[in-house]
Amino acid sequence: MSTPANPSSATPPAQEPAAVGGSAILAWLYVGIPLAWGVSQTFIKALALFK
């Protein structure tokens, strides 16, 4: 078996550049909204299994 694969040392969050800026939020919304819609439609369909 291999040893754990994490190749990095601990990364202090303060040293990261702004991980989520305004444009990143908009970008995530662009893909997140349709994905959330698709997931909700599937979830509603899946509820039939528990009725």
Next chain:
Amino acid sequence: MANDSLLDRSRTIAGPGYNRWLVPPAALAIHLAIGQAYAFSVFNKPLGSLISGDVNNPAPDDWTPTQIGITFSIAIVLLGLSAAVFGKWLERVGPRKAMLASALCFGGGFLIASLGIHLHNIWLLYFGYGFVGGIGLGIGYISPVSTLIKWFPDRKGVATGMAIMGFGGGAMIGSPLANNLMNHFKDSAPQGVAPTFIVMGLIYLLFMQFGVWTIRVPADDWKPAGYVPSTEHNDMITTANVSADNAIKTPQFWLLWVVLLTNVTAGIGVLETASPLVQETFSDGAMGAGRGVTAAAAAGFVGLLSLFNLLGRFFWSSASDKLGRKVTYAIYFGLGILLYALVPTLGHGLQLTLFVVVACVIISMYGGGFATIPAYLSDMFGKYQVGAIHGRLLTAWSTAGVLGPLIVHTLHEHAQEQGLKGAAAYQNVFYTMAGVLVIGLLANLAVRPVKEEYYEKGPVTIEAGGH
């Protein structure tokens, strides 16, 4: 000059301060679109009743389910082939040009197919959705992978898991979208299918443009702030680079090919049988009048599996960053063997709740297998041409797409001929798939570090990747 093109790789190198968290949504914009392929079955009945106009009563000249099913098979085969063929080209020209090619092929494939539907010419449907669209699938699938690995050397599994999760999510969007559009257009064209294909082709073509124009590649010397590559030696994570041409000469590549093949083949065993399996195993006859699983509940079961397929892609791939890729695949196979072997017992015992839980875990590992493999390849072969290597490995997916259904249908039909019903009619399918996973487990255990003779000598440049 090629260097002047906005599509050129040199024009996509990120400047200082570029937020790497813009890259996963760019990748998702591609994968959410092409993931629609897994929802193609939503067109089966409408396409099979274009002449009669009645999904329950096809005309003699209507396309048969087998004819229609070939469309999806062509698309999946072309996915693997085009990923293998265009992988090195992608590494050379960069993700933007590849994503644009994918969008044009995938969206254009819908448009060509719509003409085929309008003319009731199945060859045009095959050419459009299957051939042209399939090429778009293959290029699109691998287009963001190596870029993500380069942006997230500290979280390779998380990054590729996010993108490949999108492929699972694409079907969840594509299916209700198609149903809504066909309902909207039902009075203007037979079953509303042809205009639905036109609209979906245009929607996907536009939607994917976000990925095309947002994607950036990091500069060669870029590293995440504060990231220090581990000095702790780990044989299973190379610091060297292996070219795509050399990778396929190594036993590691073919062992991982078997790993992907077996994981996908077994997963298809569940996906192919999910709806009839749950209905026949937990029928009214077995459970008592009015207590059996209905067709609507079975559809809900399939939906639930889709959700776990999606979640598993992100969860397991992210977990592999901590656990290690080899251990993660050992879990897929080890736990998978136990759970596959358990399914018939749960069916015989009418343990519906446990049966559903087990199926969901199985499918989460099926999705996880897809999402973890790019990081595994990067660990073994380096990031130099990991996109091209991944593309070549995806031929295993195409093979599983043929092999999995073949095993399932052959064994199930044989059981039916012997008069077996309910859970008994499926037990050999699951025992066989457990055996398939044993092969995958052994292949994974046999994976060792790549020998130095396959390493690239001296420094490598990305631009040299395609030469």
